[in-house]
Amino acid sequence: GDPALGGTPVLACEGTWSWDPASGFLPGTLPRPSLRAESGSVIALGRPGALWCQGTLEAQECRLHREGIPEPLDRAMPLEPGNKADFPITMSMSSYHTGQYWCVYQTPLGLSQPSEPLTLVLTGMFPAPSLSAQPSPVVASGGNVSLSCGSHRVGTAHLLKEGGAGPLHSPEARFSRGAGVWQATFLLGPVDSTHGGIYRCYRADTNYPHVWSLPSDSLELQPSLSALPASLLLLGQTLTLRCHCEPSCDRYALTRPEGDTSPQHLAGQPSPDFLLGPVSGSHGGRYRCYGGRQGPYAWSAPSNPLDVLVAGMYRKPSLQAQPGPSVPWGAMVALRCGSQEAMDTFLLHREGSGAPPQHLRVPGQEIAAQSMFTLGPVTSAHRGTYRCYGAHSTNPYLWSWPSDPLQVEVSGEDPSSRLSGEHGSPRPHRLSSPQEALRVSRSLPWSPPH
Template sequence: SLSAQPSPVVASGENVLTLQCHAEAGFDTFALTKNEGLTHPQHLDGQHSPDFPLGPVNRTHGGRYRCYSGHQLSSVWSAPSAPLDILVAGMYRKPSLSAQPGPSVPRGVNVTLQCGSEIWFDTFHLHREGSLDPPQHLRLQDTSAPFQATFTLSPVSSAHQGTYRCYGSNSTSPYLLSQPSDPLEVVVSGVGGAPSLSAQPSPVVASGENVSLSCTSNLTSGPFHLLKEGGADLPRHMEAEPRMHAGRWRAIFPLGPVSTSHGGTYRCYGSSSSYSNVWSPPSDPLELVVSG
């Protein structure tokens, strides 16, 4: 099998795109083809996932790639991997991307992402950032203006959450894409995603001491929001720390020196940086007890 790191969609001018050929143990020679033309085979003793670095990436790197595995002492090659299309972006002006009924939708509904351009394209591509899957693509049957394609996500689930961009291309140069559209973040509400809330060093704290409430999530990267039930104060907001902790995003809300007024039940919520007014489901409640 053949995969691309960091993505099969790569911007022109980026330093390195790596194609990795995955094979069972025992193979020591690997070859890469582009558009059916053979590159130089590579001999790699003891490796069964060799890397083929490409770059700095330019328009010539776009194309359809396959890889083969074999043995150094044999002229027999394996069957080819499934084809992998490498798409080079940045060749034309960017299209626009919008969502109907909106980028924030409840689980189970249908949402359509519409990619449109003022310049002529006959094919549009939709890609979710960070995905190793190839982009979805639609070729227009009617190439008269307006130039736009509609991609349907149906029904939406947590798997559809993420940041999307779309690209345009022409069938005469199918591996060369436009610049990416502005990012569009799809937020699916009511899908798990509830953060967790804990108190450090303890949810029972003496008056005058300091305590911190930690809100963590493996789905949202912030900002995070802390709300005290029944309180008149506005929610507190905090950006996530720059680095993940144990695979989760975290924000720390310091409280203190605490007084009896800090006692009560707290919940926290996650959100995305693009749509900070769209919150996740709440964490389980945390009761803070102030003694003394």
């Protein structure tokens, strides 16, 4: 059973060592037994609980101890096979049964060392907290994610991963004025295959650390979808859409909004890579992927959306710089994208930039033959090769051929650097990025050629 779902716990004390007079062990130094909960040590209110202790083959008796009680809580003879001793704790879990337990076993040589302590926790005593992921539960390998456990009461938060080894403890929750709740944050990352899965969080009062709330709603770290080599490609090229699933999934499925994306209709494939191409206009669109585990219907939540953009559907526009492509530092430059066809969307892209292309949508129902993008005040960050495209808003995934490349050069140097050198002290300044400095100045109406 899953401890986060309140399964019945069974604790066990295990070992397979047998005594040899030549081994050097003395009474009191026998190997530790092991104490474990077969169904988990996090137990829902009212559920039964039983503990197991298993020693060596020479064990004659197992004794169960609990913190705060000097004498053994119970004694039991080991059962064959496996030399396990069964300790039924309760038929109805309550706060009385919480705390640390450990066991020892008796042999003709004396008592063993105590087992590692095991903590029994009760859940279901308070309302459930909330659990959210920032910036998103969609996390690529190597990325970072914060899981926030929120409650209207102060306390300590505990995060459990389904099938994980144990709870992840956080510091005391802090009040978030923006959210209006007490929040505790768990930082995960860089994310790898060990982080993927389903999480729940609990709240506990500081004075009663082993008495927890109901579990939050489950939150699953979702797969992510990426395009190799890029999501913008020309007609006839090929690309690979890769579904990243942590931990590794058994099957992968790729969907588009216009298709049937309900999980029960996903067939999937064993490979995370989906090859598209040679591409045509039918490949343009928004894609998501799913990861599957443990059967045909155990699909994950959908990944982040990924837009595949196909260029080459319309004639290429022209791109010109006004007054010219060589611009003094701090000046403004206008990039004019002109089309021979009626368009209502224009796009400007700088090669090598990780940012998406800048979009200009012609306002209202108008269509245009050209649009102006204004860059500036320019800095060294604006240097580079630019291309523009035209598109129709009715199908934003299909673009024209790219314009011929336009190289923008920035001459001179940063005036702030020159002044700081003259006066011997730096002047604080802020350089706007190309995205921050990009503005649309105007769009000119289109009229059909005569």
